[in-house]
Amino acid sequence: MNPINATIITIGDELLIGQVIDTNSAYIAQALNKIGVPVLNRIAVGDNKDAIISALDAAAIKSNIVIITGGLGPTADDITKPLLNAYFGGKIVVHQPSLDHITYIFETIHKRPMIDRNRKQAEVPDVCEVLFNEKGTAPGMLFKKDKVYYFSLPGVPHEMRWLTDNHVIPTIKKDFTPSFICHRTLLTAGIGESFLAELIANFENDLPTHIKLAYLPNIGMVRLRLTGSGKDEKSIENEVAAQFEQLKLAVNDYLVTDSDEPMEVVVGNLLKQRNQTVATAESCTGGFIGHLLSKNAGSSQFYTGGVISYDNRIKTEFLDVSTEILHTVGAVSKEAVEQMALAVREKMNTDYAISVSGIMGPTGQTAEKPLGMVWVGVANKEKVVSKVFYLRFDRLRNIEVTANQAINLLRLLIINKI
Amino acid sequence: MNPINATIITIGDELLIGQVIDTNSAYIAQALNKIGVPVLNRIAVGDNKDAIISALDAAAIKSNIVIITGGLGPTADDITKPLLNAYFGGKIVVHQPSLDHITYIFETIHKRPMIDRNRKQAEVPDVCEVLFNEKGTAPGMLFKKDKVYYFSLPGVPHEMRWLTDNHVIPTIKKDFTPSFICHRTLLTAGIGESFLAELIANFENDLPTHIKLAYLPNIGMVRLRLTGSGKDEKSIENEVAAQFEQLKLAVNDYLVTDSDEPMEVVVGNLLKQRNQTVATAESCTGGFIGHLLSKNAGSSQFYTGGVISYDNRIKTEFLDVSTEILHTVGAVSKEAVEQMALAVREKMNTDYAISVSGIMGPTGQTAEKPLGMVWVGVANKEKVVSKVFYLRFDRLRNIEVTANQAINLLRLLIINKI
Numbered sequence: 001m002n003p004i005n006a007t008i009i010t011i012g013d014e015l016l017i018g019q020v021i022d023t024n025s026a027y028i029a030q031a032l033n034k035i036g037v038p039v040l041n042r043i044a045v046g047d048n049k050d051a052i053i054s055a056l057d058a059a060a061i062k063s064n065i066v067i068i069t070g071g072l073g074p075t076a077d078d079i080t081k082p083l084l085n086a087y088f089g090g091k092i093v094v095h096q097p098s099l100d101h102i103t104y105i106f107e108t109i110h111k112r113p114m115i116d117r118n119r120k121q122a123e124v125p126d127v128c129e130v131l132f133n134e135k136g137t138a139p140g141m142l143f144k145k146d147k148v149y150y151f152s153l154p155g156v157p158h159e160m161r162w163l164t165d166n167h168v169i170p171t172i173k174k175d176f177t178p179s180f181i182c183h184r185t186l187l188t189a190g191i192g193e194s195f196l197a198e199l200i201a202n203f204e205n206d207l208p209t210h211i212k213l214a215y216l217p218n219i220g221m222v223r224l225r226l227t228g229s230g231k232d233e234k235s236i237e238n239e240v241a242a243q244f245e246q247l248k249l250a251v252n253d254y255l256v257t258d259s260d261e262p263m264e265v266v267v268g269n270l271l272k273q274r275n276q277t278v279a280t281a282e283s284c285t286g287g288f289i290g291h292l293l294s295k296n297a298g299s300s301q302f303y304t305g306g307v308i309s310y311d312n313r314i315k316t317e318f319l320d321v322s323t324e325i326l327h328t329v330g331a332v333s334k335e336a337v338e339q340m341a342l343a344v345r346e347k348m349n350t351d352y353a354i355s356v357s358g359i360m361g362p363t364g365q366t367a368e369k370p371l372g373m374v375w376v377g378v379a380n381k382e383k384v385v386s387k388v389f390y391l392r393f394d395r396l397r398n399i400e401v402t403a404n405q406a407i408n409l410l411r412l413l414i415i416n417k418i
Numbered sequence: 419m420n421p422i423n424a425t426i427i428t429i430g431d432e433l434l435i436g437q438v439i440d441t442n443s444a445y446i447a448q449a450l451n452k453i454g455v456p457v458l459n460r461i462a463v464g465d466n467k468d469a470i471i472s473a474l475d476a477a478a479i480k481s482n483i484v485i486i487t488g489g490l491g492p493t494a495d496d497i498t499k500p501l502l503n504a505y506f507g508g509k510i511v512v513h514q515p516s517l518d519h520i521t522y523i524f525e526t527i528h529k530r531p532m533i534d535r536n537r538k539q540a541e542v543p544d545v546c547e548v549l550f551n552e553k554g555t556a557p558g559m560l561f562k563k564d565k566v567y568y569f570s571l572p573g574v575p576h577e578m579r580w581l582t583d584n585h586v587i588p589t590i591k592k593d594f595t596p597s598f599i600c601h602r603t604l605l606t607a608g609i610g611e612s613f614l615a616e617l618i619a620n621f622e623n624d625l626p627t628h629i630k631l632a633y634l635p636n637i638g639m640v641r642l643r644l645t646g647s648g649k650d651e652k653s654i655e656n657e658v659a660a661q662f663e664q665l666k667l668a669v670n671d672y673l674v675t676d677s678d679e680p681m682e683v684v685v686g687n688l689l690k691q692r693n694q695t696v697a698t699a700e701s702c703t704g705g706f707i708g709h710l711l712s713k714n715a716g717s718s719q720f721y722t723g724g725v726i727s728y729d730n731r732i733k734t735e736f737l738d739v740s741t742e743i744l745h746t747v748g749a750v751s752k753e754a755v756e757q758m759a760l761a762v763r764e765k766m767n768t769d770y771a772i773s774v775s776g777i778m779g780p781t782g783q784t785a786e787k788p789l790g791m792v793w794v795g796v797a798n799k800e801k802v803v804s805k806v807f808y809l810r811f812d813r814l815r816n817i818e819v820t821a822n823q824a825i826n827l828l829r830l831l832i833i834n835k836i
Contacts (some may be wrong), residue, residue, distance in 0.1 A: 026437075286721070291706040
């Protein structure tokens with residue numbers, strides 16, 4: 001028998017024509033890894049009988065856990081349920097608790113009459129264990145064959161997540177005894193991937209073979225991940241922890257956080273610990289910094305609000321950027337972002353402010369101000385600091401990198417590094 | 419020989435532990451589909467020699483085009499290049515144009531000394547055609563074996579995209595003659611998936627077998643896609659177009675757009691056509707509506723700016739929401755969002771305004787105001803209209819759905835449907 005591992009199969013033509021991005025697999029992979037089940041493969045196939053069957057056959061050869069998502073909806077292109085029923089040789093029966101739940105959703109929540117198509121959602125193969133879906137109308141299913149567990153989950157992300165957390169993971173923990181995997185991740189900023197690799201070359205060479213180091217560069221920062229695996233939970237955890245301390249020392253000058261959390265969470269936590277607040281003045285990022293600062297629960301403790309001064313007129317009327325500044329040095333300038341940060345902090349009466357103004361592309365550049373040129377400013381009661389970046393990505397990536405660099409600059413101001 | 423099709427292999431442990439979401443595959447799949455190359459499978463494997471080789475072996479059995487991304491970086495965990503070199507029996511040589519380009523990037527752009535690790539990026543197997551990478555330091559590679567084309571691309575998204583557009587697609591168009599695939603997609607709002615399916619049941623039953631209908635529900639809206647395939651480009655295009663007109667008629671009351679574009683682009687285009695502008699006043703969405711309206715090129719033509727009034731104090735001080743409203747009906751109310759829309763429209767002097775205030779979770783609910791309750795308002799010079807929604811997703815999804823519903827409400831106001 002292979003060591004325990006999983007294959008994730010996602011079903012849907014939309015995945016193969018690139019119409020949607022698969023976020024479900026990442027969620028499932030993360031949940032499995034946490035309990036020590038490595039994912040061997042992730043495979044996406046279309047709404048196509050032969051392709052699905054061939055993926056199921058292949059998965060069962062290498063994995064003892066197969067997670068299937070998608071194709072359980074109420075419409076004709078959803079073929080997963082009849083296909084699994086035939087694959088495992090069952091017959092279709094009505095699952096009464098699911099029918100009651102669907103009836104409740106339509107009659108009590110939607111207040112709409114239920115149609116046959118909805119009722120059919122409660123039908124399941126009699127050879128599966130039904131995974132009751134509290135969050136939606138399509139029940140999950142568990143099939144067992146030749147010691148392989150096949151979980152079938154709906155593709156709607158919040159339903160899939162609920163079923164993963166409440167059925168899939170508890171079942172696997174109960175019925176399998178995975179070998180232990182331990183990950184530790186840290187985030188660096190201000191140093192490129194190859195220079196970072198030089199910096200920690202000795203550390204990397206000295207790593208034992210059962211602990212792996214991975215570089216995950218993204219939006220102007222590099223994440224480093226150590227992964228160890230072994231039979232004894234305590235000893236592998238201690239060993240990875242000891243190596244992780246070494247790694248932290250080696251990258252100390254560039255270390256943002258030793259947790260696997262994004263920049264905005266790091267900064268949000270710094271502000272919460274200090275009982276301080278921040279406001280934003282955004283031009284080229286158009287609200288994205290506000291979104292990052294407010295997307296996590298508890299952000300109202302530190303995020304007060306902001307002005308999106310997309311049009312220059314708003315910079316003048318709401319943030320007192322003088323027409324003189326606009327006419328001489330322009331909106332993408334040190335003077336403009338510093339004034340924006342000072343004004344929004346004062347007007348919103350916060351401890352800190354972040355401001356940005358730049359040229360995100362694909363047009364808008366001038367001879368002096370190239371595409372991707374962006375000024376970022378941060379301010380507190382005592383001072384205002386600004387920095388210019390020259391980015392060379394596409395528009396959306398430029399927005400993301402700018403937002404992260406701006407939040408990082410605020411971090412440096414909070415911890416007195418600038 | 420199989421009909422022409424492709425397999426996409428993405429390499430990286432981060433994909434199997436769920437640390438990053440794979441957006442590259444979607445981009446490549448879309449580009450291949452546009453030129454009539456269906457994607458048979460997408461498979462993600464770890465930074466693991468055996469897993470990569472087994473994926474390559476399996477891909478070559480079913481596909482004549484294999485696209486591999488990832489694992490070409492300058493660090494030790496990047497094993498794709500030596501592995502492909504061994505797999506195709508080559509030896510490593512320096513590619514001078516790539517070395518010149520890397521030198522240029524470091525000396526002229528980064529203004530930093532180049533290290534050995536960077537120089538190594540210019541090394542390639544002598545059995546590949548080098549795909550010159552204008553956007554980065556890792557060259558793409560094309561291997562040909564037994565009539566199968568293997569393209570290896572770096573995983574950095576903007577580099578991968580540039581290589582796909584400028585090398586992969588032109589090469590495939592030149593050397594293969596794919597059968598033609600035609601997609602047409604429309605977007606509906608205001609009707610659930612199962613009710614939509616009832617509405618178009620007759621249409622769906624009458625579809626010829628070589629044209630497929632797919633339902634793509636997402637963030638409170640449903641996208642419908644027709645896909646036809648055949649040997650003759652003109653005839654399949656005409657046939658899909660005729661069916662698509664039927665489908666548009668059938669869903670007419672709920673039709674948002676007959677192009678494959680998101681809601682914010684539809685509304686942006688409506689505003690641009692009319693030479694009109696919009697401002698935003700966001701509480702619970704924290705800047706996300708501003709981000710959606712400004713993320714696409716050309717948005718400065720219609721998006722003026724906004725106020726993120728996350729804290730109630732900002733609603734009062736910047737948007738004139740009276741303390742009486744806050745103390746009686748509260749910030750999540752018809753009165754509050756209508757005042758917010760009126761105030762931001764007037765203060766920013768725009769044609770339209772959007773406002774939102776709600777309880778995104780996971781906490782903040784009261785007896786009268788449940789989690790997921792959100793008020794959305796839109797205004798023009800003549801009137802203000804508001805609507806309440808009760809969402810039942812997680813925080814991030816609630817933010818996304820709210821933003822889309824708010825932009826849809828603006829659409830209805832612009833086209834005089836409310």
